[in-house]
Amino acid sequence: MSEDTFDVIVIGAGENGLVLGNYLGKAGQKVLVCERRLESGGGLSTEECTILGCWHNTGSYYHDTVQVTPIYQDLDLVNANAIYIHPPVQSSLLKRDGESLTLFSDLEQTEAEIARWSKEDAQAWRRHSEAFHSALSSHYQPYLLNPAQNGMGHEDFDSRSDSTPLEAVQAEFKHPMTQALLLSHFMVPRGILSNYEGAGRFLQLVVGTSASNRIVEGGSHELAQALWTEQLRNNGWVWDSTPIKRILIEEGKAVGVETSTGRELHAKVVVSTVDLQTTFQTLVGPEHIPQELAPQLQAFQLEEFSLFVIHAVMDEVPTVNAKDDHVSRALRWTLGFESAEDVQEHIAQIQAGKVPNRLGAVVSCPSLHDPSQALPGKHTFLLWQLVPSRLKSGDWSDVADSYAQQILDWVSEYLPNMKGKNVLRQVVMSPQDLVTKWQYPQGTVFGGKSAGAQLGADRPIPELANYRTPIKNLYLGGASMHPGAGIEGASGYVAAKVIADDLGISIPASV
Numbered sequence: 001m002s003e004d005t006f007d008v009i010v011i012g013a014g015e016n017g018l019v020l021g022n023y024l025g026k027a028g029q030k031v032l033v034c035e036r037r038l039e040s041g042g043g044l045s046t047e048e049c050t051i052l053g054c055w056h057n058t059g060s061y062y063h064d065t066v067q068v069t070p071i072y073q074d075l076d077l078v079n080a081n082a083i084y085i086h087p088p089v090q091s092s093l094l095k096r097d098g099e100s101l102t103l104f105s106d107l108e109q110t111e112a113e114i115a116r117w118s119k120e121d122a123q124a125w126r127r128h129s130e131a132f133h134s135a136l137s138s139h140y141q142p143y144l145l146n147p148a149q150n151g152m153g154h155e156d157f158d159s160r161s162d163s164t165p166l167e168a169v170q171a172e173f174k175h176p177m178t179q180a181l182l183l184s185h186f187m188v189p190r191g192i193l194s195n196y197e198g199a200g201r202f203l204q205l206v207v208g209t210s211a212s213n214r215i216v217e218g219g220s221h222e223l224a225q226a227l228w229t230e231q232l233r234n235n236g237w238v239w240d241s242t243p244i245k246r247i248l249i250e251e252g253k254a255v256g257v258e259t260s261t262g263r264e265l266h267a268k269v270v271v272s273t274v275d276l277q278t279t280f281q282t283l284v285g286p287e288h289i290p291q292e293l294a295p296q297l298q299a300f301q302l303e304e305f306s307l308f309v310i311h312a313v314m315d316e317v318p319t320v321n322a323k324d325d326h327v328s329r330a331l332r333w334t335l336g337f338e339s340a341e342d343v344q345e346h347i348a349q350i351q352a353g354k355v356p357n358r359l360g361a362v363v364s365c366p367s368l369h370d371p372s373q374a375l376p377g378k379h380t381f382l383l384w385q386l387v388p389s390r391l392k393s394g395d396w397s398d399v400a401d402s403y404a405q406q407i408l409d410w411v412s413e414y415l416p417n418m419k420g421k422n423v424l425r426q427v428v429m430s431p432q433d434l435v436t437k438w439q440y441p442q443g444t445v446f447g448g449k450s451a452g453a454q455l456g457a458d459r460p461i462p463e464l465a466n467y468r469t470p471i472k473n474l475y476l477g478g479a480s481m482h483p484g485a486g487i488e489g490a491s492g493y494v495a496a497k498v499i500a501d502d503l504g505i506s507i508p509a510s511v
Contacts, residue, residue: 014042016492025234041224132208163200191446353392447479
């Protein structure tokens, strides 16, 4: 086998690409993972973008399904220095008047906290949390970590398959704060808006994981480094700064790739983990797309929303205007949503392509939970404001700076010292910047709309739902595939299982 010939070539060294490469490498395949950017990891990115010595997670931050997928254990990532932190105070919805609702890593504490506002909701929360964990190995893992079926065979999942998240949440929980907090967890990190048809099926998943948020010690890029390290141990290579120009196709079969420098690399299998548009329109090329597939690819819908991001360095830890002391120690704060109606109002503006005229944000102080991410005595700050991926009129570059200041003014009503000299430096990233940085299509970050016909066995479209494409030996493994974004490395994991099955080999997959 020559230096330009491999068993498997993976396009994209984000989490899915690296997970996929590791499993196939452990199975004995000679694997090459190619990455466009200078460093592998994709959204697993941690950078000194404000002040040297202060690290900011510029992509993925919250990982709430570490215990759902087997990847961390299967690939022995702790041995490569990927260490997870699981803060005891998890998630707080904070109101302007200082009242709050907080989730803890301990279920007993969470139940007692919810009972302050609604005993009925507290009982419902325990019921759904326990039901999720009891069905995790028997139903949820098989569903999430294999090519999807139309149903799960689990009543608490299948019975909500026609519901929106709003309908599912309001049917089970009655207090406005419980409803708003749950809907915020549907949006981040699941990438699901409250009016997405059929996405109510994930209610138990959201309840069961909303207090399981973990962060990587040292920043999210440490997870990318661990996957990169293990890839080298597992019969593979990761070539950064290697953009792929096209997928080589001969007689309807993928045989390799051509890099941007014109170098041709050959393989038995090619896998794309980048978005569908880039994969087919750019890398495959219109001339190789089967005629019946083209209109369905065009009809695939991206999600309507994205994230407007503010990273900042502070001279002191954020002060929190809360009546409950626990709130100040929460990993994430939900600000601006006090009821389901607030969420709906915000979503209506997003889906109309308007710059939201209200706060609707997920906020964190990473260095509060991992001091290694900031200089001694300083603190890092992260804000994700939910916004349209594209504006109906104008460009994000025209409004980004003024909108960032407006957001911080709103935030200071909850975190009073988020202004003035305490903010040493800030960096703003709009959806337009996400296109430039990661080439996310139209600034979206969740791999496509998780609703209706783009869920389950039809995701992304029926002809591609089993991870195979009509082009022989070309596979898909990105967030556009089932189960979508927000389930750590799951699409890469499932793709590895499908490819291994086609190659007649076995991978060390424990689920």
